[in-house]
Amino acid sequence: MARITASVFTSHVPAIGAALDLGKTQEDYWKPVFAGYDFSKQWMKDNPPDVIFLVFNDHATAFSLEMIPTFAIGTAADYQPADEGWGPRPVPKVIGHPDLAAHIAQSVIQQDFDLTIVNKMDVDHGLTVPLSLMCGQPQAWPCQVIPFAVNVVQYPVPSGRRCFQLGQAIRKAVESYDDDLNVHIWGTGGMSHQLQGARAGLINREWDNAWLDKLIADPVACANTPHIDYVREAGSEGIELVMWLIARGAMSDIVDGKVQGPAPTVKHRFYHVPASNTAVGHLILENN
Structure with a gap:
């Protein structure tokens, strides 16, 4: 059967992509x-997945404010880099896995x-920024990718608890797929940042790192974090960050909504501020 062997968590700051594309990484x-991603790129080479289930949020490119799905799974054979107003990023197109994506959709909907x-x-x-951070700048991405978009742009957005439950449903779906596939699940976005209003530029190091501690060691409590806490403390x-809870919920230590299995191994943890106006958080967990 297919199996989820690891989860990857990372910010997806657009300025990081621009720095990569413009050759500014050594500035x-x-x-x-x-x-902070040097270890991660080597880890990806040493632990190559067949498929990445990549949780992200669309920034009004695939979906406008006229139509906003709460959860959307990509079932296409490939995906082109989007033009976000300054041209598409010069990165390879993303190759999907329509068969596994359709299977996950069927299972999760049921x-x-x-x-x-x-x-x-x-x-x-x-x-695309998480793929670049983890894989560098290859001619083609090293594996197939299933995009999974979550609405965290327009309220109402899903609760952390619902995202955590969804991760468990995704793991069940993956494990019921017949082919022997090594699957990674990635949660992207965050950490603390605010782009507008009186608190624009807010970054909260202490809260971010406490939340990372909780994501690793007490994910059920992390999933129960109210929305107002994110807004007040993290902008x-x-x-x-609720998208990270989908990936965490898919790890094998979570059974029936509780921590009941062996804890995952923390392979890498990184935190840095600032990157543009955002705190960068990154974590790699391996299932045991």
């Missing part, structure tokens, strides 16, 4: 950010989660 400002099926969409920096865009 003093950006060098510490990219150094577990009473309402997913939107997306047979065609372009993917923006929310998906209006800090709510993107």
Whole structure:
């Protein structure tokens, strides 16, 4: 059967993609950010997945404010990098896994989660920046990718608890797939940042790192974090962290909504501020 062997968590700051694309990674400002992913790029080479189930949020490119699915799974054969107003990023197109994506959609919907099926969409920096951070700048991405978009742009957005439950349903779906596939699940976005209003530029190091501690050791409590805590402590865009709970809920230590199995191994943890106006958080967990 297919299996989820690891989860990856990372911010997806658009300025990181621009720094990569414009050859600025060794500039003093950006060098510490990219150094935090040196281990991760080697880890990806040493632990190559067959498929990445990549949880991200669309930034009004594939979906406008006229139509906003709460959860949307990509079932296409491939996805082009989106033009977000300054041209598409110069990165490879993303190759999907329609068979596994359709299987996951069937299974998760039968577990009473309402997913939107997306047979065609372009993917923006929310998906391509994490791939660049983990894989570098290859001619082709090293594995197939299933995009999974979550609405964290327009309220109402899903609760952390619902995202955590969804991760468990996704693991069940993956494990019921017949082919022997090594699957990674990635949660992206965050950490603390606010892009507008009186608190624009907010970054909260203490809260971010405490939340990372809780994500690793007490994910059930993490999933129960109220929305208002994210907004108050991590800024209006800090709510993107609920997407990390989908990936955490899919890990094998979570059984029936509780921590009941062996804890995952923390392979790498990194935190840096600032990157543009955002705190960068990154974590790799391996199932035991």
